[in-house]
Amino acid sequence: MKFKEAKNKFVQTWGALGSQWGINKTMAQIHALLMVSNEAVSMEDIMDELQISRGNASMNLRALMDWGIVYKEYKAGERREFFTAEKDLDELASKIARERSKREIKPALKILKEVSTIEVTESSAEEKHFVDQTSKLYDFVLKADNMLDKMTEFNENWLGRLVLKIMK
Amino acid sequence: MKFKEAKNKFVQTWGALGSQWGINKTMAQIHALLMVSNEAVSMEDIMDELQISRGNASMNLRALMDWGIVYKEYKAGERREFFTAEKDLDELASKIARERSKREIKPALKILKEVSTIEVTESSAEEKHFVDQTSKLYDFVLKADNMLDKMTEFNENWLGRLVLKIMK
DNA sequence: TTAAACTTTCAAAAATAAATGAAAGTTTGT
């Protein structure tokens, strides 16, 4: 396998993986492309390599920057903007976790808390089970969310590393 | 908020959360419905509560059973089949992690290994960076996948709990 | 073996999400 072929395969795979996890394909592909580029890439080049329109490139780059995992770069003497990806993987994971938590998990927790604290009819086993199960779910999601938050710390933490080794 | 309203809100929220994570809405909704039901539910009732077609119900129930998080139940003297969800949340998380790992992460790792082991032109910084970055990604994803695999163990493990507390 | 009661399948339709591209907006140099 040659470099170009490998690069393309990587970008496609990353795009497919992204869509399976609710991230749009182009967004994941752009990110993949930037991740493996050793220098900043212009919007023109991104459009060209991925065969996408200017509007698509622009919107997905904006989204990636909103996630905090892609940065704009200005080159001296160049009017155009260039883009680079966060390449430190712990940092990348940490930012993705933070964003997903903020955008999806926190709002879900809010609803879970609401529905798990309704008043129930004393006699209804059905309603009791609902409150019991949603309360457990609330606790569980909260715990999972905290773990996600602390993942980076954990990875950098010697005790964490030790535990990881023991667990393997 | 009354029970029915709360139940509906929960089902809708769980469905929305599912689609953001690449799980189809109906599948997540059916799962939500079964999670908070204190007894097994017939396909008829699922169709009715979620206002979906028989085919849709059937296909998504099959998918949920393939994931191993919903079970068929037979009631004495009833021709119809009833369904229940895995209600233990650690078990649920563990099964979801296992399935996603098998279906998505393992294949991605295979590709990552392939593309990170190409022969590179000695003089090309671009190609060297590609191999370096994809290798790092391979290691990272492998590590993350292992953590996912071990999550349940970890949750049940006293040392794990201790570390969780320290990390907070 | 038949038929009733139920479930599954899958081609077509509908719904949803993503991409396009032209027009509007911005920035920079002169």
Add this chain to the structure above:
DNA sequence: ACAAACTTTCATTTATTTTTGAAAGTTTAA
């Protein structure tokens, strides 16, 4: 202030995913 060089926006189009529903399949009881 102007215009060139570039970026962003968003209504429309396109692609993808999901849902439907009728036909085919299966199981059970008589």
